[in-house]
Amino acid sequence: MTPAAESMIELRAVRKSFGALDVVHGIDLAIDKGEFVVFVGPSGCGKSTLLRLIAGLEDVSDGEIWIDGRDVTDDDPSRRGIAMVFQSYALYPHMSVKDNLGFGLKLARTPGEERETRIARAARMLQIEPLLARLPRALSGGQRQRVAIGRAITRDPRLFLFDEPLSNLDAALRVATRVEIARLKESLPSTTMIYVTHDQTEAMTLADRIVVMRAGRIEQIGSPMELYERPANLFVAGFIGSPAMNILPGSAGETPGTVVLADGTVTLTRRDTGPAGTSVSLGVRPEDLALANGRTPLVRGNVIVVERLGEVTLAHVQSGTDSTVIVKLPGEMAPKRGDLLELAAKVEKLHVFGAGEQARPPRTD
Amino acid sequence: MSARVNPLGRAAYHMIGTVLALTFIAPLVWAFLSSLKPAAEARLPPLPPWPTGSVTVENYVALDGYGVGFWSHASNSVIVSIGTVVLTVIISVLGGYGFSRFRFPFKSVFFIMIISTIMIPFQSILTPLFLILSKAGLQNSLFGLVLIYVTLQLPFSIFMMRNAFDAVPIEIEEAARVDGASVFTVLTRVMLPLVAPGIVTVAIFAFLAAWNEFLAALIFLTDQEKYTLPVLIVAVRSGRYGSVDWGAVQSGVTVMMIPCVILFLLLQRYYVRGLTAGAVK
Numbered sequence: 336m337t338p339a340a341e342s343m344i345e346l347r348a349v350r351k352s353f354g355a356l357d358v359v360h361g362i363d364l365a366i367d368k369g370e371f372v373v374f375v376g377p378s379g380c381g382k383s384t385l386l387r388l389i390a391g392l393e394d395v396s397d398g399e400i401w402i403d404g405r406d407v408t409d410d411d412p413s414r415r416g417i418a419m420v421f422q423s424y425a426l427y428p429h430m431s432v433k434d435n436l437g438f439g440l441k442l443a444r445t446p447g448e449e450r451e452t453r454i455a456r457a458a459r460m461l462q463i464e465p466l467l468a469r470l471p472r473a474l475s476g477g478q479r480q481r482v483a484i485g486r487a488i489t490r491d492p493r494l495f496l497f498d499e500p501l502s503n504l505d506a507a508l509r510v511a512t513r514v515e516i517a518r519l520k521e522s523l524p525s526t527t528m529i530y531v532t533h534d535q536t537e538a539m540t541l542a543d544r545i546v547v548m549r550a551g552r553i554e555q556i557g558s559p560m561e562l563y564e565r566p567a568n569l570f571v572a573g574f575i576g577s578p579a580m581n582i583l584p585g586s587a588g589e590t591p592g593t594v595v596l597a598d599g600t601v602t603l604t605r606r607d608t609g610p611a612g613t614s615v616s617l618g619v620r621p622e623d624l625a626l627a628n629g630r631t632p633l634v635r636g637n638v639i640v641v642e643r644l645g646e647v648t649l650a651h652v653q654s655g656t657d658s659t660v661i662v663k664l665p666g667e668m669a670p671k672r673g674d675l676l677e678l679a680a681k682v683e684k685l686h687v688f689g690a691g692e693q694a695r696p697p698r699t700d
Numbered sequence: 701m702s703a704r705v706n707p708l709g710r711a712a713y714h715m716i717g718t719v720l721a722l723t724f725i726a727p728l729v730w731a732f733l734s735s736l737k738p739a740a741e742a743r744l745p746p747l748p749p750w751p752t753g754s755v756t757v758e759n760y761v762a763l764d765g766y767g768v769g770f771w772s773h774a775s776n777s778v779i780v781s782i783g784t785v786v787l788t789v790i791i792s793v794l795g796g797y798g799f800s801r802f803r804f805p806f807k808s809v810f811f812i813m814i815i816s817t818i819m820i821p822f823q824s825i826l827t828p829l830f831l832i833l834s835k836a837g838l839q840n841s842l843f844g845l846v847l848i849y850v851t852l853q854l855p856f857s858i859f860m861m862r863n864a865f866d867a868v869p870i871e872i873e874e875a876a877r878v879d880g881a882s883v884f885t886v887l888t889r890v891m892l893p894l895v896a897p898g899i900v901t902v903a904i905f906a907f908l909a910a911w912n913e914f915l916a917a918l919i920f921l922t923d924q925e926k927y928t929l930p931v932l933i934v935a936v937r938s939g940r941y942g943s944v945d946w947g948a949v950q951s952g953v954t955v956m957m958i959p960c961v962i963l964f965l966l967l968q969r970y971y972v973r974g975l976t977a978g979a980v981k
């Protein structure tokens with residue numbers, strides 16, 4: 336078998352178990368050259384394990400891994416032509432920053448002059464030139480992270496792996512470094528990057544494509560906006576977007592394409608809702624809800640909590656269906672606790688999920 | 701220490717420290733001073749400890765007259781000690797690395813077996829060791845003695861090295877693997893510098909044990925020319941014509957101390973770190 340022409344990486348039915356514990360359940364995935372792919376998912380879903388399988392730090396239990404048209408399933412990490420940035424930085428404590436950057440080149444027997452050039456280039460790119468003579472213990476967390484990224488850049492790898500590189504940084508530094516990584520991606524357009532995180536902001540802002548994982552399986556693959564606009568199921572719907580999508584339980588109405596919510600409201604969705612009576616869930620994002628102002632309300636209820644964040648106000652509304660609905664209102668609006676709100680959303684912003692959690696497609700008629 | 705330390709407590713702290721330090725150094729100084737006494741004076745009751753008449757090196761000259769000459773015994777000792785250090789370090793680094801990083805069947809059983817041999821008094825296995833060595837044709841050879849010393853050093857050394865490797869985060873090793881290093885390169889270029897304090901500790905212990913060991917050397921070495929220094933010194937003590945040459949004994953003790961002291965002073969920085977490695981995060 337040969338992989339598709341441009342695929343930089345191809346995973347074929349990759350499985351991994353630790354003893355009796357199955358962690359990765361047969362994953363198929365192809366990643367193009369130059370793509371920035373983000374693996375997201377809740378803690379313990381197997382993101383790091385999948386990344387480590389690609390790196391060769393764990394052996395697959397079954398399946399194949401191809402990198403750049405070559406089957407590397409049984410190759411040592413040192414022979415895969417990859418670079419990895421670890422969550423804990425993992426700098427060599429006994430080497431200066433410069434030696435940390437140059438270690439991989441030395442191992443590859445890169446001539447000294449070329450080595451100096453590449454180290455200098457990486458140092459300039461990450462603005463760590465003044466730190467080159469220091470030992471890692473004399474660096475701050477953010478500086479260490481830059482050195483770790485620099486160590487990966489100098490080797491000019493085909494494939495760049497990041498395992499939650501920002502999670503040890505404080506909030507401000509995290510944003511700054513995220514921008515840094517976005518710039519890095521722009522300056523290395525032909526380098527393929529895989530980035531693991533459980534932070535959906537990082538996923539949304541950095542990714543060309545996002546792979547949403549749950550319990551060792553892929554739930555959905557798509558561009559950030561695809562996942563945001565057309566989540567394939569309730570899990571993805573709840574995972575992408577903040578605050579999470581509101582989910583209202585209901586059932587398919589008599590008229591095709593309508594949903595009857597628990598409080599009796601009938602809503603037109605223009606989605607295929609299946610035979611009348613099937614239980615379905617109606618999803619609507621907080622930012623897609625607005626005051627009804629005369630339209631037929633989707634949700635009607637009293638405000639129980641108001642969170643004013645400045646540019647927006649989040650109001651938690653006790654709807655008639657036992658579930659709390661969150662609505663994102665403009666920052667200058669400040670409903671009070673107990674106020675009655677009537678909320679509506681545009682019909683194309685509604686999502687319908689079947690009992691099996693899968694999203695229902697738009698009606699074709 | 702904070703600025704408001706009780707001055708009395710401080711004085712007591714220094715006094716107790718001084719007394720302890722003096723207690724430990726006194727016998728060493730005493731041996732050194734006695735070695736400078738003329739042979740006749742050295743035989744007398746040892747008070748005062750310093751030479752009362754003239755200072756002389758005749759004891760050191762006399763020491764060379766025992767056995768087959770001081771230097772050949774000293775080189776026996778050096779060979780045995782260095783051999784023990786080298787073998788112990790190589791085996792315990794590889795063993796400690798294996799026990800720290802690899803998964804294999806019966807790992808903890810093996811480890812406990814190795815550690816539990818510390819509890820067996822070495823004197824009780826002298827006879828079987830003697831038999832094994834003579835079967836192997838290694839009895840009365842310095843190499844055989846090295847093997848015995850290494851065997852006795854290994855439990856502690858492997859334990860020490862496993863802890864040293866355990867204290868190095870696995871990601872550092874993984875980073876090196878991804879950077880292109882083979883398992884062997886990871887061990888030599890990345891891990892060894894990081895466990896250097898542990899290696900120094902193991903080496904010092906192995907050196908001191910081999911350098912000072914007497915009983916096994918006495919039993920396994922039968923030719924006088926193979927004697928190591930501790931055996932030589934006892935031979936000096938039993939003396940010629942039944943009289944003990946105390947001056948020569950003290951000079952031998954003094955000479956034997958020198959490498960130990962030098963080694964410790966050179967390496968104490970690492971040694972202290974090695975003993976506490978992994979104790980705190």
Ligand SMILES: Nc1ncnc2c1ncn2[C@@H]1O[C@H](COP(=O)(O)OP(=O)(O)OP(=O)(O)O)[C@@H](O)[C@H]1O
Pocket residue numbers: 353356358376377378379380381382383384385533
């Ligand atoms: N070496 C191992 N031995 C046994 N189980 C392991 C090992 N490594 C990971 N696991 C298990 O595999 C599962 C997935 O772990 P993994 O580290 O891939 O999760 P993750 O998605 O990266 O989570 P997080 O976001 O918390 O880092 C977890 O249940 C974990 O306990």
Ligand SMILES: [Mg+2]
Pocket residue numbers: 382383384499
């Ligand atoms: Mg992880």
